[in-house]
Amino acid sequence: MPVYTIATIPFPDQKPGTSGLRKRVQVFRQPHYLENFVQSIFDTIAAPPDATLVLGGDGRYYNREAIQVILKMASANGFGRVLVGKGGILSTPAASCLIRKYRTFGGIILSASHNPGGPGGDFGIKYNTANGGPAPERTTEAIYAASKTIMQYRIADVASEIELDALGDSKLGDMTVSVIDPVSDYAELMESLFDFAAIRALLSNGFRIRFDAMHAVTGPYAREIFVNRLGAPADSVINAEPLPDFGGGHPDPNLTYAHELVDILYGDNAPDFGAASDGDGDRNMILGRHFFVTPSDSLAIIAANAHLVPGYKQGLAGIARSMPTSAAADRVAAALNIPCYETPTGWKFFGNLMDAGKVTLCGEESFGTGSDHIREKDGLWAVLFWLNILAARRQSVETIVREHRARFGRNVYSRHDYEGIPGDAANSVMKLLHERFGELQGAQLGNYKVLFCDDFSYTDPVDGSVSIGQGVRIGFTDGSRIVFRLSGTGTEGATLRIYLEAFEPDVAQHHLDAQEALAGLISIALEISELRQRTGRDRPTVIT
Ligand code: G1P
Numbered sequence: 072m073p074v075y076t077i078a079t080i081p082f083p084d085q086k087p088g089t090s091g092l093r094k095r096v097q098v099f100r101q102p103h104y105l106e107n108f109v110q111s112i113f114d115t116i117a118a119p120p121d122a123t124l125v126l127g128g129d130g131r132y133y134n135r136e137a138i139q140v141i142l143k144m145a146s147a148n149g150f151g152r153v154l155v156g157k158g159g160i161l162s163t164p165a166a167s168c169l170i171r172k173y174r175t176f177g178g179i180i181l182s183a184s185h186n187p188g189g190p191g192g193d194f195g196i197k198y199n200t201a202n203g204g205p206a207p208e209r210t211t212e213a214i215y216a217a218s219k220t221i222m223q224y225r226i227a228d229v230a231s232e233i234e235l236d237a238l239g240d241s242k243l244g245d246m247t248v249s250v251i252d253p254v255s256d257y258a259e260l261m262e263s264l265f266d267f268a269a270i271r272a273l274l275s276n277g278f279r280i281r282f283d284a285m286h287a288v289t290g291p292y293a294r295e296i297f298v299n300r301l302g303a304p305a306d307s308v309i310n311a312e313p314l315p316d317f318g319g320g321h322p323d324p325n326l327t328y329a330h331e332l333v334d335i336l337y338g339d340n341a342p343d344f345g346a347a348s349d350g351d352g353d354r355n356m357i358l359g360r361h362f363f364v365t366p367s368d369s370l371a372i373i374a375a376n377a378h379l380v381p382g383y384k385q386g387l388a389g390i391a392r393s394m395p396t397s398a399a400a401d402r403v404a405a406a407l408n409i410p411c412y413e414t415p416t417g418w419k420f421f422g423n424l425m426d427a428g429k430v431t432l433c434g435e436e437s438f439g440t441g442s443d444h445i446r447e448k449d450g451l452w453a454v455l456f457w458l459n460i461l462a463a464r465r466q467s468v469e470t471i472v473r474e475h476r477a478r479f480g481r482n483v484y485s486r487h488d489y490e491g492i493p494g495d496a497a498n499s500v501m502k503l504l505h506e507r508f509g510e511l512q513g514a515q516l517g518n519y520k521v522l523f524c525d526d527f528s529y530t531d532p533v534d535g536s537v538s539i540g541q542g543v544r545i546g547f548t549d550g551s552r553i554v555f556r557l558s559g560t561g562t563e564g565a566t567l568r569i570y571l572e573a574f575e576p577d578v579a580q581h582h583l584d585a586q587e588a589l590a591g592l593i594s595i596a597l598e599i600s601e602l603r604q605r606t607g608r609d610r611p612t613v614i615t
């Protein structure tokens with residue numbers, strides 16, 4: 072196998088702290104660029120000879136080309152076998168499932184998650200370890216360091232394309248390429264966790280669902296599970312064909328980007344239940360008829376109803392939520408008398424807790440929910456969890472949410488995103504907030520009195536590692552909260568997120584619109600951060 076020594080290998084400039092490399096497609100297409108990062112992964116993880124790797128992606132533009140390169144490099148780097156999804160397709164949760172089920176030496180997932188795809192869109196690559204989860208920070212930092220000094224990479228000298236569209240094994244040098252069905256192992260895992268018979272009965276009883284795959288990776292998974300295995304009518308799954316550019320859309324399941332589904336669920340003759348997933352299938356949005364379930368509430372409701380679901384009826388070890396996620400889940404954990412962990416943003420922080428058996432369920436306000444069945448968040452899993460609850464309770468989505476709030480109180484919640492603002496402006500807002508910690512402490516702001524303000528830091532209870540600077544928190548005496556955080560995933564300018572939360576125990580107020588109920592906190596947030604003055608923006612780009 073030839074070893075290519077390159078005089079100048081472009082430097083991938085991975086954002087430190089992130090789980091992989093995410094860039095514009097044209098950046099990835101520079102000569103040797105992808106190869107640099109892949110070789111840096113292989114050099115860092117030092118797989119034993121003949122190791123097995125999982126490989127697949129969300130089908131976005133450049134997915135197939137990248138898979139050809141990675142297969143040839145895996146062969147030249149001594150891997151014994153690669154399990155690759157047919158057509159190069161694997162959702163992120165399915166890849167995690169395969170890594171665990173076949174005990175492989177991890178896997179490479181090609182995706183830029185919910186970022187737009189196509190020749191002008193984004194592409195991404197990350198390595199997941201043998202537990203099925205994103206590589207920990209020490210590994211991603213080592214890959215990053217390697218990518219800056221790398222001088223050569225190894226690639227099999229094979230001109231022909233490797234067949235990805237027919238199931239079965241073929242040889243690439245000494246390595247076996249096994250093209251596998253991307254859906255069946257995952258669907259089997261879902262069937263082992265949820266009461267498919269009860270959901271089938273619900274659907275055959277006239278309960279109507281609509282799942283929007285947003286022309287991304289979950290289309291084939293949703294068809295197999297909802298239509299083939301659960302008997303839903305074929306038109307229950309919309310935008311089911313994965314397209315390299317996601318049909319020009321932005322495959323992010325939120326109220327702004329999944330507007331086609333939102334219009335259906337808020338329209339006349341709306342179905343009973345709606346859901347959507349993102350580019351690579353790890354996010355979820357849950358809707359009822361004329362009703363939106365916030366991801367924070369969804370986590371809490373899933374936890375409170377887990378005893379109705381076969382895979383979880385033996386009880387939950389604990390719950391974990393990211394810091395900006397509302398404390399609704401904490402109230403359920405307290406009632407169940409189980410621990411609730413508050414972690415920094417990003418799924419990787421949940422992995423240690425799950426591996427140590429400390430938590431069963433995890434969630435983030437950013438439409439990510441999951442459990443210890445894999446080590447990624449899982450969009451279709453969350454949808455099936457809701458369908459299982461609905462099948463067991465035979466109530467509407469709205470009734471289930473209202474009853475939950477009546478029992479636990481309502482954590483009114485919203486996130487305001489200011490996307491694509493200049494980096495300097497974003498940094499100056501964060502700096503100002505830090506400078507104000509002293510004066511804010513104990514201050515009375517409108518109806519709210521500040522109890523504490525800080526920059527969130529986290530000590531991992533399993534390995535003791537410390538993560539600092541995870542977001543500015545302003546907590547108020549009544550349990551309300553404002554959080555400011557800079558996004559770590561955007562590829563264009565900076566994105567500033569403001570997370571707003573108010574606790575409302577009074578059932579008589581539970582009908583209020585979230586923006587209305589949070590108006591006081593919203594104006595405090597704008598005032599203390601001078602966000603409008605410093606960014607020149609007078610409204611957020613996305614409100615969730
Ligand atoms: C966003 C979400 C975060 C999620 C991440 C990856 O990151 O906010 O919860 O884990 O995407 O899906 P952010 O852009 O805020 O850094």
Ligand code: ZN
Pocket residue numbers: 183184185349350351352353354
């Ligand atoms: Zn995703």
